[in-house]
Amino acid sequence: MDFLTLIRMENHPRAGRTFEAHVHCQSCSIRKLCFPFSLGDDEIVRLDNIIKRNRPLQRHEHLFRAGDRMQHVYALRSGSLKCYLLNADGSEQITGFYLPGELIGLDGFGTGTYPTCAAALETTLVCAVSLTQLEELAGTIPHLRKHLLRALSREIHDEQEHFTHNRETAEQRLAAFLLNLSARYARRGLSATDFILPMSRGEIGNYLSLTTETISRLFTRYRQQGLLNIDGREIHLLNPAALCHLGVA
Amino acid sequence: MDFLTLIRMENHPRAGRTFEAHVHCQSCSIRKLCFPFSLGDDEIVRLDNIIKRNRPLQRHEHLFRAGDRMQHVYALRSGSLKCYLLNADGSEQITGFYLPGELIGLDGFGTGTYPTCAAALETTLVCAVSLTQLEELAGTIPHLRKHLLRALSREIHDEQEHFTHNRETAEQRLAAFLLNLSARYARRGLSATDFILPMSRGEIGNYLSLTTETISRLFTRYRQQGLLNIDGREIHLLNPAALCHLGVA
């Protein structure tokens, strides 16, 4: 039995059995992240009723692939995953990394099929929300309707920001990326300065339109400048302010 | 009186007076582009009732600015405009160009304020849809609800595609840009091979993360290769297939 499997079983002792039994939106610790608005008791139950909890995905396993019919929107419960487009030549272009509480698959509304593939970066749990039921529910719960529009809209803005960074130098882009991750971990109550990168240097590079080599060199340079310590995927930000300054300068 | 003003008056003889009087969604030639789904007579009237038609915007005039409270979503009726983010240093990053039938301002749902500025590239007419009324209407017209999600979702996908192009060469990116414009004009019943670029070389460059000089050099190169003719902003695609091939290769 390999290390990952061990970890998985430790975190999720009921792996292999269904997860329905003991977790409900009513008591979910990250509900405020997925659906951050007040719902009546009745409404929460209706939301909970249409949510399926899938067995855990393992590293490299796919949640869906580009072109699959969109039947669910997913909320990430634990772990992390990446979404990527497939280029004509078969290479992948990572469009985003997702952390707990974030919604995945919203970009499928446009055509009714997912435009991207979604793959787990580590052992990952998601909640699946049936599309047809979600759309119905959106008709009767104005808050939910508004939230969906917001989530989509925010994703557009994120893409725009991400795009804008492309005109900056490699140094600035990586700094902005690290700070973005840091802020997202902090929102989840985790350390803003110490965290584990769930993705490889190559994946970061792919996402930022840089090469593995450039990412690696930049980490070395940051380390030499005393901005951070990094050992493998374990990162410790020593001077977030300076990193931030890089991003702006 | 300058040329632009003349043009405006010629196209829009009622400029200065209200436009409400004579145009309705019921009879609008591009309604299928803004809201491309079947509505009952009653529903069309309800949609039409919440739409305001503004006086024309002139070149460089703004529809809204980044940070403005989002009170309307806009449908472009004629002309064209650009949306851009303001960077910390005050420079602009163009996030998109809009043609008739396209919806503008959807990315404001996220925060309730527009993240971008929107400025007319030429004399331009828009229909303004009140946000609160649109949200109400979305509650009762499922098609409309679905369409909004679709429009947003599609915009995400467009951003992703646009982003992906960033890893390609300048030559490929400009080719993809021209073909994209061409396809959009064609959808509007206009020529796919002959059209006027509503934006400057600098604006194209800004949008594609390239410099004015590079855009200019590329146009010269395309011309030398017999791919197109271009005179000022008047463009004539001679070999779209080869241009397309560039984009893929």
Added chain:
DNA sequence: GACCCGTTTTGATTCATATCAAGCACCCCG
């Protein structure tokens, strides 16, 4: 017609990052 200002074109040079090429570290596995 003379001048001006913004846009476009063209050329020479520079620079950031990709590419090519090794070597290293770690982990799994036999």
Added chain:
DNA sequence: CGGGGTGCTTGATATGAATCAAAACGGGTC
């Protein structure tokens, strides 16, 4: 314990587009 795979690091070189610079063009104004 040794072999092989994968991901990471480091170095040398190449290159595509930016930058700097200047000239050409067009339209608008006086």
